Amino acid sequence: MDVELLARIQFAFTIAFHYIYPPLSIGIGLLMVVFESLYIKTKKEDYHILAKFWTKIFALTFGIGVVTGIVMEFEFGTNWATYSRYVGDVFGSALAAEGIFAFALESGFLGVLLFGWNRVKPWVHLVSTIGVFLGSMFSAIWIVVANSWQQTPAGYHIVGEGLMARAEITDFWAMVFNPSSVERIAHVWLGAFLAGTFLILSVHAYYILKGRFVAISKKAFKITLVVATVASLAQLVAGHASADGVAKNQPAKLAALEGHFEKKAPADLYLFGWVDKEKQEVTGLAIPGGLSFMLDQDFDTPVTGLNAFPEDERPSQLNAVFQFYHIMIAIGMFLIALTLLGSYLLLKKKLFDKKWLLWVFVFTALLPQIANQVGWFAAEMGRQPWVVYGLLRTDEAFSQAVSANQILFSLILFMAVYTLLFVLFVYLLNKKIKHGPYEEAADDDGDDDRPLTKEISEVVTG
């Protein structure tokens, strides 16, 4: 196999695995802030218990996010050396800002968040929780800024030629607020909120169905459902803004997302379909003129198709990009329908009688995760053949010094060790969920698990 393909597979595998965790941390973090604020305001112990319980699960997702994140930071240099030299001045500074301002904030307050429940005053603890949550939100900003710069470069100039060419910052704020960063940050944040809230909904729906921790779970479910409903509706707006931006800034990518070949008016909007790259056609169900309308509020506006671009400047995996994008949208629509139905039944006070609906919520935890994954796959594969849109091609960006055998070696190791890590994650998550938010006095089943986070305050006494 060739070096470029292996480097891409390794990067895709490690980033996809990494991206399971940070969105969960951000989404769960939001609800931790909500639960703990409610506790401070109402002094009700239930909210305290919920805040503590979800903090334990947060600790797990955060920890895995950190170790798998270090891998990403190293891989730019190990596998994408030409890319790193080219973009270091710009991309590196966004990454450095993430480290200094966001990651340090998260990690700094993390100790108090996890182990300081009995060591500091309640409001100091709440400040720490907010600090960690804001840190994770800021992290997302800088990482998405860095990636958005790859999609829509701005605030730079190119110095040098050929292999010595490098992008350098000319205007820091223009780089940060490049044409796609704002809407993509919103899109990513909301995706993270959905990943976190739907895990929380899933766990509490499960408790209600199993008749454990019922009262507290109903409380948690109601609050989280409100957040999830708002987030899934807001995601429609943010997602639309994102697609608009792609149409404006990356027309080849939009054409790939929508399977649109010829510049014709009106352009159709496919709900689902199958792209035949050779025949240049899509078989599926479409709204006639829908794409034109979505982008310009006019059914007759022409939309630039793939054929407007030279063959070697179009994404090669057209059907995959199309499918990933459409799966994401289908999941987004399903989440809106589900949360609206849930909220309606909640208002009618019938929600907790609908067992089937609670079961749907139990399994829906996986869907935002899938949407996040396929959304990023569509975004990154749709940018091909560029690694920095219009500036640097992916097939010129990988490390010249690294051989295929070396990557094969590391890829196999990563697959083995990440499998182990995933098993550990599922095992610990399952154990925490089975244990539940507090000790059940009545039905002691002999389950004497130790709580699974390291409670420093009780391990080390000063």
Next chain:
Amino acid sequence: METILGIDYPTWWFLVIGGLFSGYAILDGFDFGAGAWHLFFRKELSRRIALNAVGPVWDGNEVWLVIGGGALFAGFPIMYATLFSSMYIPFMLFLIFIIFRAIAIEFRGKEEMLWWRKLWDICYSISSIMLAFLLGVVLGNVLQGIAIGENFEYEGAGFFEFLNPYAIMTGITTLALFMSHGAIYLLLKTEGRLFAKLTFLLKKGMIFFMVSFAITTLYTLLYIPHLSDDFKSNPLLFIIPVLTFMAIANVPRLANKKKYKLAFFFSSLTISLLLVLVAIELYPNLLFSTVDPKYSLDVYEAASSQRSLGIMLLFVAIGGPLVLGYTFFVYRTFRGKVKLDDHSY
């Protein structure tokens, strides 16, 4: 070229990175060191105490790695890209072991079976040893120089080229240094029989370090002349190795007097001073080319633009004190000896 206090931006960034790496080496150094001793503790209880001594802080220590790596990428992208792609295998192994160590720490306490715990103890200890060794191996390659050719591309061949004699020596020396450092950290955190055993192990560790350090130094002076050039041209710099030797000598002296806090301070100082030595030996270069000196990479060639460095120096001026503040706060909140309970690993 713009300057602050008469020092240009690339040199400032070189100092910033030196500071971050030495913070990382001091912090993750003691937990790698503690892990390296792990199998020397025979009893289950001792092993649990030793593990829980690093339990609250090991992942926080890795923050410094993340920030240091980001700072290298941002400030010296060419150095970062060239070093990481030339040292592909050691860096990949480092990543694998760092994840493996995290898994071992988390898995170990989850089952009671003796074979289960022994298995993860072995994984934990081997990962810690390998992490310390690999850091030293990369350092050895940087000091010795690597086969950089045209366009900053590595021209070396072979899977195991990184594992040359000098790199093995610096790898072992780093391991020995971290083991002494880790033993002192554990002394601060333990009591009773484990404490007594550690006082004995610390002596062994110090001897191990001094012997390996002496051999490495001798080899450096004899076979890697470019590293001592700066000292020959500027004798005033000899104060640094002299201070380093004094710091090293202070560690066993203070340990004998049972002043372990001070010993830990001097052990940390030793690590910093050794990195200062490395910095002097390298500067103004970052990477020596063994192909041809004209391909060597200095701080000016490797650096990002003035504007970018200026922005990031501002980041550091604002963010640096905050990071130090968090670190101090966490260690202060959780200071003292380890007490095991149901919530421990």
